[in-house]
Amino acid sequence: MADQDLVEDGSVAPRGARGGADHAASAAPTRATTHDSPSPSAGAEPTRGAEPSPGLANGPLSRRRVLGTAGATGLALGVAGGAAGYAAGSASSSSSSSSEKVTPLSSLGAGEVRFHVKHQPGITTPLQARGHLVAFDLAAGAGRKEAAALLRRWSDTARRLMAGEPAAQDDTDIALDAGPSSLTVTFGFGHSFFARTGLEKQRPESLDPLPDFSSDQLDRTRSNGDLWVQIGADDALVAFHALRAIQKDAGGAARVRWQMNGFNRSPGATAHPMTARNLMGQVDGTRNPKPTESDFDERIFVPESASPSTSGDPAWMANGSYAVVRRIRMLLDDWEQLSVKEQEGVIGRRKSDGAPLSGGTKATETTAMDLEKTDAQGNLLVPINAHARITRPDQNGGAAMLRRPFSFHDGIDAKGVPDAGLLFVCWQADPLRGFVTVQRKLDRGDALSKFIRHESSGLFAVPGGAAEGEYVGQGLLEG
Amino acid sequence: MADQDLVEDGSVAPRGARGGADHAASAAPTRATTHDSPSPSAGAEPTRGAEPSPGLANGPLSRRRVLGTAGATGLALGVAGGAAGYAAGSASSSSSSSSEKVTPLSSLGAGEVRFHVKHQPGITTPLQARGHLVAFDLAAGAGRKEAAALLRRWSDTARRLMAGEPAAQDDTDIALDAGPSSLTVTFGFGHSFFARTGLEKQRPESLDPLPDFSSDQLDRTRSNGDLWVQIGADDALVAFHALRAIQKDAGGAARVRWQMNGFNRSPGATAHPMTARNLMGQVDGTRNPKPTESDFDERIFVPESASPSTSGDPAWMANGSYAVVRRIRMLLDDWEQLSVKEQEGVIGRRKSDGAPLSGGTKATETTAMDLEKTDAQGNLLVPINAHARITRPDQNGGAAMLRRPFSFHDGIDAKGVPDAGLLFVCWQADPLRGFVTVQRKLDRGDALSKFIRHESSGLFAVPGGAAEGEYVGQGLLEG
Numbered sequence: 001m002a003d004q005d006l007v008e009d010g011s012v013a014p015r016g017a018r019g020g021a022d023h024a025a026s027a028a029p030t031r032a033t034t035h036d037s038p039s040p041s042a043g044a045e046p047t048r049g050a051e052p053s054p055g056l057a058n059g060p061l062s063r064r065r066v067l068g069t070a071g072a073t074g075l076a077l078g079v080a081g082g083a084a085g086y087a088a089g090s091a092s093s094s095s096s097s098s099s100e101k102v103t104p105l106s107s108l109g110a111g112e113v114r115f116h117v118k119h120q121p122g123i124t125t126p127l128q129a130r131g132h133l134v135a136f137d138l139a140a141g142a143g144r145k146e147a148a149a150l151l152r153r154w155s156d157t158a159r160r161l162m163a164g165e166p167a168a169q170d171d172t173d174i175a176l177d178a179g180p181s182s183l184t185v186t187f188g189f190g191h192s193f194f195a196r197t198g199l200e201k202q203r204p205e206s207l208d209p210l211p212d213f214s215s216d217q218l219d220r221t222r223s224n225g226d227l228w229v230q231i232g233a234d235d236a237l238v239a240f241h242a243l244r245a246i247q248k249d250a251g252g253a254a255r256v257r258w259q260m261n262g263f264n265r266s267p268g269a270t271a272h273p274m275t276a277r278n279l280m281g282q283v284d285g286t287r288n289p290k291p292t293e294s295d296f297d298e299r300i301f302v303p304e305s306a307s308p309s310t311s312g313d314p315a316w317m318a319n320g321s322y323a324v325v326r327r328i329r330m331l332l333d334d335w336e337q338l339s340v341k342e343q344e345g346v347i348g349r350r351k352s353d354g355a356p357l358s359g360g361t362k363a364t365e366t367t368a369m370d371l372e373k374t375d376a377q378g379n380l381l382v383p384i385n386a387h388a389r390i391t392r393p394d395q396n397g398g399a400a401m402l403r404r405p406f407s408f409h410d411g412i413d414a415k416g417v418p419d420a421g422l423l424f425v426c427w428q429a430d431p432l433r434g435f436v437t438v439q440r441k442l443d444r445g446d447a448l449s450k451f452i453r454h455e456s457s458g459l460f461a462v463p464g465g466a467a468e469g470e471y472v473g474q475g476l477l478e479g
Numbered sequence: 480m481a482d483q484d485l486v487e488d489g490s491v492a493p494r495g496a497r498g499g500a501d502h503a504a505s506a507a508p509t510r511a512t513t514h515d516s517p518s519p520s521a522g523a524e525p526t527r528g529a530e531p532s533p534g535l536a537n538g539p540l541s542r543r544r545v546l547g548t549a550g551a552t553g554l555a556l557g558v559a560g561g562a563a564g565y566a567a568g569s570a571s572s573s574s575s576s577s578s579e580k581v582t583p584l585s586s587l588g589a590g591e592v593r594f595h596v597k598h599q600p601g602i603t604t605p606l607q608a609r610g611h612l613v614a615f616d617l618a619a620g621a622g623r624k625e626a627a628a629l630l631r632r633w634s635d636t637a638r639r640l641m642a643g644e645p646a647a648q649d650d651t652d653i654a655l656d657a658g659p660s661s662l663t664v665t666f667g668f669g670h671s672f673f674a675r676t677g678l679e680k681q682r683p684e685s686l687d688p689l690p691d692f693s694s695d696q697l698d699r700t701r702s703n704g705d706l707w708v709q710i711g712a713d714d715a716l717v718a719f720h721a722l723r724a725i726q727k728d729a730g731g732a733a734r735v736r737w738q739m740n741g742f743n744r745s746p747g748a749t750a751h752p753m754t755a756r757n758l759m760g761q762v763d764g765t766r767n768p769k770p771t772e773s774d775f776d777e778r779i780f781v782p783e784s785a786s787p788s789t790s791g792d793p794a795w796m797a798n799g800s801y802a803v804v805r806r807i808r809m810l811l812d813d814w815e816q817l818s819v820k821e822q823e824g825v826i827g828r829r830k831s832d833g834a835p836l837s838g839g840t841k842a843t844e845t846t847a848m849d850l851e852k853t854d855a856q857g858n859l860l861v862p863i864n865a866h867a868r869i870t871r872p873d874q875n876g877g878a879a880m881l882r883r884p885f886s887f888h889d890g891i892d893a894k895g896v897p898d899a900g901l902l903f904v905c906w907q908a909d910p911l912r913g914f915v916t917v918q919r920k921l922d923r924g925d926a927l928s929k930f931i932r933h934e935s936s937g938l939f940a941v942p943g944g945a946a947e948g949e950y951v952g953q954g955l956l957e958g
Contacts, residue, residue: 107747108745108746108748109748109749129608129715170815172759173756173819173830174758174760175756176756176830177744177748177750177753178744221893235745236609236742236744237744237748237756238748240758240886240888240899243891244811244897247897256895259891260890261890263609263715263716264715264716265656265657265714265715265716266587266713267587268586268587268588269587269588269657269660269713269714269716270656270657270658271588271656277653279653279719280651280653281652332723336723351652351655352652352655407715407719409740411739412722412726412735416735418723418726
């Protein structure tokens with residue numbers, strides 16, 4: 001894997017939750033360049049607390065993004081204290097058969113994440129507004145060869161669609177007018193994949209099945225799978241377009257095992273550059289590791305020098321990560337019967353802004369939590385079974401995972417109960433030290449556990465990003 | 480209903496699909512005013528072909544929208560040829576207990592639609608990115624009195640949430656940080672409502688059950704209902720927040736009969752100021768009536784002077800409209816096996832840009848369709864059974880409906896088939912002249928019909944907007 005083919009994840013373009021700034025647009029090149037040439041990103045400040053450091057490509061404009069207004073050179077916007085922004089492209093050439101006048105893409109559509117990056121996209125990419133999770137099982141008779149061909153097709157489709165281009169053939173045109181809208185497509189391998197392809201020796205120990213937890217009520221038909229694909233985009237049609245393209249690519253080689261839809265706050269919906277909220281109304285993700293932290297990479301990613309003798313990972317997992325996926329149903333009717341004060345006790349943080357309960361009225365979300373602080377009666381301000389206490393890395397031997405979930409809502413049933421909650425996705429270099437350590441502890445005494453139900457579970461090995469001309473998983477399938 | 484309490488629907492603020500322009504922000508007032516005072520909207524050009532003329536409120540800022548940066552006076556952005564835009568508010572006062580610095584809302588969150596308007600919001604409001612449809616049945620024992628109290632609660636909640644305020648009590652905080660994000664909440668009454676409340680004499684003839692169509696495969700449990708609520712917003716958490724608040728308001732008076740989720744293109748996802756696409760990849764809504772057309776109001780809305788003797792509508796339906804709601808499953812696997820050329824023949828329009836097939840290569844979406852034009856062999860360029868030919872108002876005695884759908888996607892089943900399609904919602908002054916006329920004709924010979932399946936159906940009387948201090952349906956329930 002050649003370094004020059006890769007863009008480090010440190011390339012960040014602000015978007016999303018910062019009001020105004022995310023809609024800023026700097027003067028853009030008036031001619032399209034290839035999307036493969038790296039470009040400096042304008043601005044360098046991650047805007048969402050929970051999910052920083054995308055591999056966003058800013059300057060280069062794909063063919064589909066430059067159906068622009070002749071002569072326009074982009075937009076400019078100033079905002080006090082805000083970072084700069086997006087290249088809203090324009091060009092005088094047009095490949096459209098329509099003569100109608102079109103205007104440049106605004107920031108949401110223009111957001112473009114690179115496919116050829118060191119770590120696969122969709123891990124440190126800011127949360128997108130819309131997401132699809134889908135697991136596939138290899139078809140009967142499909143083995144290593146068919147899997148390799150599939151991953152090559154999938155990688156090609158992901159690269160194209162993330163650049164705003166149509167699929168290689170028979171594109172559905174569902175996203176024809178739209179920009180890439182920060183689309184990411186991420187691929188992983190489940191435990192069962194390796195026996196089916198004769199690659200047992202390459203199976204990471206980290207894919208050993210997760211232990212059972214007492215609170216699990218897992219639906220096996222919606223759990224695990226040979227292959228896993230995570231799709232995210234800020235536009236629902238762009239995301240669906242990608243989902244259909246990925247499904248079509250599977251052809252006769254693999255079939256859908258399960259598929260789930262999720263969502264997050266839309267870019268620009270809030271004036272606060274604040275961590276996301278979930279459907280319980282909680283600020284969720286405050287203590288997520290930040291890419292600026294010195295140990296971020298080692299906690300989240302398998303080292304580039306991965307080997308069974310050093311990291312315990314096979315070499316093909318270099319720069320990869322392990323994803324734990326849980327459909328966590330929220331029992332909202334029960335939760336919403338609690339007072340806000342009771343809810344805050346369950347979490348250990350203030351509902352309005354996520355500040356720790358130990359911090360007093362002036363605390364903010366980022367104020368350090370004081371686990372020992374008590375009130376006048378000697379009661380702990382952050383209760384002993386509060387969710388935020390139990391999940392703290394410093395209470396779990398430094399265990400850390402990068403949570404990057406989507407909310408889900410699949411309707412309200414005939415009894416009036418919403419089928420809603422969190423499509424929990426967390427990323428770590430070692431799921432045993434990350435997810436399992438924390439979940440074991442939550443299983444024993446988390447005040448939140450009576451308000452949630454784990455309904456499905458998956459664990460997937462997500463290899464590093466593909467270099468130019470390569471496909472995701474090539475090191476495994478051709479290694 | 481006092482006229483001075485109402486904002487005409489003609490008040491339009493651009494948003495959405497126009498790249499750049501929708502992110503423009505004019506200098507905003509630095510102090511909040513009440514959301515009830517009318518304000519002129521900046522700019523006057525509807526930006527989405529299919530869904531114009533919202534009652535967007537621009538200037539006034541609710542308390543929740545002004546947790547602003549001291550001293551900032553908003554944003555300014557110039558774009559050649561674009562219309563102006565949004566008030567991105569800021570103020571020096573803050574009601575937040577947090578001391579963190581926050582930035583003004585960007586356009587998506589700041590979009591605010593008025594509740595107290597002549598016609599209920601959510602009819603001519605531009606398509607939002609996220610939608611919920613939900614039907615309720617009155618609980619056993621609940622009658623006119625309970626229904627009146629419910630509509631009063633619902634109207635109060637709708638007014639508050641659309642202004643970016645929390646619900647009157649026990650707000651779930653799911654949308655706490657977000658702006659109103661163009662939230663609309665729209666209320667309607669189904670046929671069965673009137674017998675249950677002893678109001679049969681007030682039931683409009685237009686609510687008489689729709690005829691059966693040969694292609695219907697309707698699920699009765701997901702059809703009709705005493706009460707219907709349509710929720711739309713550009714942010715999924717804002718929409719879900721509203722759905723839960725509306726459900727909570729129902730309390731013991733009504734229970735959910737069915738509930739569906741939908742979506743549309745996100746504002747800013749495309750550079751084209753183009754009509755929406757559906758999940759078949761078609762440009763959908765080209766021939767929608769436009770509010771600028773002189774007969775728009777009479778086609779879509781019940782006249783203000785409604786009476787049984789003139790319009791055939793009860794007086795309480797003044798300024799109202801009738802909504803037909805159909806869950807139309809798309810058989811995407813079949814559809815996608817057609818070539819683009821075949822798909823274009825089914826529709827009668829070019830897939831890339833919606834131009835009529837009669838128009839030649841230079842035609843655009845707005846080029847008039849020539850129904851008689853033939854090729855060298857004498858074949859009609861727009862086939863005789865093309866969907867766009869059959870649905871033309873001039874082929875249906877002037878029948879016109881305002882289609883304002885959401886796409887839906889409820890997952891992929893174990894056979895790999897997506898449960899996806901269109902939550903078709905259309906609006907007209909007279910459903911017999913609008914929907915039924917066209918659907919009868921489609922039923923007989925629409926080339927599209929083999930690729931779709933009507934799975935549920937609803938017909939609802941949607942009264943005019945509520946004046947200040949009043950609630951939706953008050954004229955019916957207290958008339």
